[in-house]
Amino acid sequence: MRLAVIADVHGNDLALEAVLADIERLGIREIVNLGDTVSGILNAARTADILMARNIPTVRGNHDRWLVEKHPDSMGAWDRPAHAELQAHHLNWLAALPATLTLPPGLLLCHANPRDDTTYWLHQPADDGSMRLAAQAHVEALATGATANLLLCGHTHIPGLVTLADGRKVLNPGSVGCQAYRDDEPVSHIVETGSPEARYAVITHGDAGLDVTFRLVPYDHLAQARLTERRGDPEWAEALAAGRLA
Ligand SMILES: [Fe+2]
Numbered sequence: 680m681r682l683a684v685i686a687d688v689h690g691n692d693l694a695l696e697a698v699l700a701d702i703e704r705l706g707i708r709e710i711v712n713l714g715d716t717v718s719g720i721l722n723a724a725r726t727a728d729i730l731m732a733r734n735i736p737t738v739r740g741n742h743d744r745w746l747v748e749k750h751p752d753s754m755g756a757w758d759r760p761a762h763a764e765l766q767a768h769h770l771n772w773l774a775a776l777p778a779t780l781t782l783p784p785g786l787l788l789c790h791a792n793p794r795d796d797t798t799y800w801l802h803q804p805a806d807d808g809s810m811r812l813a814a815q816a817h818v819e820a821l822a823t824g825a826t827a828n829l830l831l832c833g834h835t836h837i838p839g840l841v842t843l844a845d846g847r848k849v850l851n852p853g854s855v856g857c858q859a860y861r862d863d864e865p866v867s868h869i870v871e872t873g874s875p876e877a878r879y880a881v882i883t884h885g886d887a888g889l890d891v892t893f894r895l896v897p898y899d900h901l902a903q904a905r906l907t908e909r910r911g912d913p914e915w916a917e918a919l920a921a922g923r924l925a
Pocket of ligand 1: 715740742796835
């Protein structure tokens with residue numbers, strides 16, 4: 680089995696197209712998507728169109744949920760512009776997405792963790808606002824009851840793989856579309872991968888066991904940075920241009 684795992688596209692259509700081209704170049708046919716697909720100030724509708732046309736197994740992210748649950752007046756700065764762009768059929772697609780999905784052979788797809796779509800799993804904010812690897816006990820606790828051998832999550836935008844005491848593995852492929860952001864929940868913190876390339880992961884499951892490759896894919900990130908600059912968000916522009924915030 681060869682499977683490409685994408686997550687946190689966040690409306691970055693150019694990053695998504697580059698990742699899909701890379702997946703095709705590798706000859707991989709199976710793709711799964713771990714949510715937070717359209718939220719952001721880039722191109723929400725075009726991103727949804729690309730993914731909807733491919734029928735990729737997809738779970739719902741917290742932002743996907745907020746886009747269909749909240750009134751636009753109470754949406755945050757990432758969701759409101761995406762909502763303004765999306766049409767009814769896009770929103771209906773988001774509303775129908777499951778929170779988790781189990782797929783053969785022994786895969787569980789979720790957005791943040793199997794229990795909820797907002798609690799960080801593999802990385803957590805440290806006191807200084809940077810992100811660090813979460814304590815093993817925290818990772819184990821959120822995996823309780825999940826029987827799949829390979830647990831796939833996104834949400835932190837940080838690629839990572841943690842092995843649980845019983846041999847199960849938790850994989851985060853990183854983010855396709857957003858390499859840096861600032862958030863105030865659960866405490867003020869900054870996520871930065873340090874470079875602008877789109878991230879995703881390839882899983883190969885064969886006789887030799889599980890093989891995971893983290894991929895970094897160049898795309899026209901400066902075009903997207905200029906777009907967000909024009910749309911009045913210098914922080915998004917900075918994140919897209921450099922994968923870090925000043
Ligand atoms: Fe998320």
